Amino acid sequence: MTPAARAAAAIEILDDIRAGQPAEARLIRWARASRYAGSGDRAAVRDLVFDTLRRLRSRAALGGGEDGRSLILGACRDEGADPALIFSGEGHAPPPLTPAEQAAGRPPTAAEATDLPDWIADRLQTDLGAEFLPVAAAMRERAPVWLRVNQARASREDARAGLARDGIDAEPDPRCDTALRVTAGARRLQGSGAFRDGLIELQDLSPQIACASIAAGPGTRVLDYCAGGGGKALALAARGATVTAWDAAPARMADLPVRAARAGADIELVRNGRPRGDFDVVLTDVPCSGSGTWRRTPDAKWRLTADDLQAVLAVQAQILDEAVTLVRPGGTLVYMTCSLFRAENDAQIASFLDRHPRFSRHSARTLTPLDASDGFFAEYLIC
Structure with missing residues (x-):
């Protein structure tokens, strides 16, 4: 053509x-x-x-x-x-x-x-302050391609070498010891030996950083409460955690068994009913506006309405209220969004703490294209 x-x-x-x-x-x-x-x-x-x-x-x-x-x-x-x-x-x-x-x-x-709808630009200008214009400018550009090295299968250097054999160049990133940024050959990834052998997974830098901040290792019982495709469940399983995955729409987990087998990860999927038990870590990567990922899904920013945002805020609050029952005393509830909106992030957590005073803030991470890759938020709450 x-x-x-x-x-x-x-x-x-x-x-x-x-x-x-x-x-x-x-x-x-x-x-x-x-x-x-x-x-x-x-x-x-x-x-x-x-x-x-x-x-x-x-x-x-x-x-x-x-x-x-x-x-x-x-x-x-x-x-x-x-x-x-x-x-x-x-x-x-x-x-x-x-x-x-x-x-x-x-x-x-x-x-x-700014290449944003006016109502979104107004909100983000309030939420981001001086960072608004630089973030808006970054969101007009293509996002890098990031990989997570499956450390249960390979070191970062071994994964790089395997990718290089298939004509894929990737550079390590100092912000996360599992992260590789692809600099050439990205379209060869799914046909590469490193991918087929489970040495790497596609995962943006920001969620890798957020997952690395979760205290989880061998013996830690983790529930991924909004598992979807299972990227975060796989990341935690690679560190030795015992991971259970559940999603309100089980069809979203359809690819997870294949991905887990490729990665050599043993993940229990709950497909019927809701999960039960007390977990050391309950991860809620909730549905959100996706505003932090608009470099990858740019059509979504033109479809989102203020009513859509209000609806997703209600869903997030409901998920948090359900998840609290599954966290053991002394355990951790992790709340994540790929959003830049304060209403979905700090404000959502402030409202949650008003409803559930037995939880307290431990730490939080707010990431933007200026300091990581996708816009991302993670709050770590102690029961």
Whole structure:
């Protein structure tokens, strides 16, 4: 595919996403229907779509609208490319720009340059203070690819060497002794021997740091109360903890048995009913706005509403109220979100402590792209 043909595909996909289709699902459907597109073409279209979603407001201003054509025109102008080379009408290229399209567009305002909805920008400016603009700027860029080394199977250097044999370069990070940042060959990861042999797992740096702060090792009984795909359960099992995983929607754990077998981890899944018992650590990685991960899922920031945020706050409070019954006296309740909103983080915990005074704060971690990777929050509470 030529760059212009890739742009034409991105225009169609962006129009569908703006009409309400999830970005990931729409890209998968396009890839399956476009047998002519090679792996490089699929990657290029994906990158163009996601880069544009990250910068939707500023590119809409530059291109004069929020439809797919205007957004790709804005992308050309944002990147200093000649739009005439893309909008040529030749072959599979988009039709030439009309005089009105050529005249449309202007520099983005300061608000548009944050590439956030106004109501979200207002909240984050209050919550983040002086860090708001630097964080907003970081969220307009692609997120790095991070790996967690499974220390039950390999050292960090052994994992790096295994990746290198498959053409994947990864650098250790001093902030967490399990973390590797991929610097080249990321698209080869799932076909690599290191992945197949369970030496590494995809996991962002921020949750790795948060999990490393949990006091868990051999003999520690851990319940991952919102297990989902099981990334945090696997991280704690690799340290020797005895891990039980549960999720209110058991289908979310469908991949966990395969992942655990690959990692050599023994994780008990509770699929029927609710977990029972007293655990040393109960981990609640609760549903949230996902605002800390919008570099990876940029379409989500344009779908989130204030009502959605209020609804998820109620779900978080309910999960905390359920989880307290499973923490043994002297045990630890860990609350995690991948959110930048104070309402989901410090304010949620303050409300919880008002309801459950037998718990007390031990420590907390607030991470942003400025000091780690994804936006992330973790509070460690002692019963």
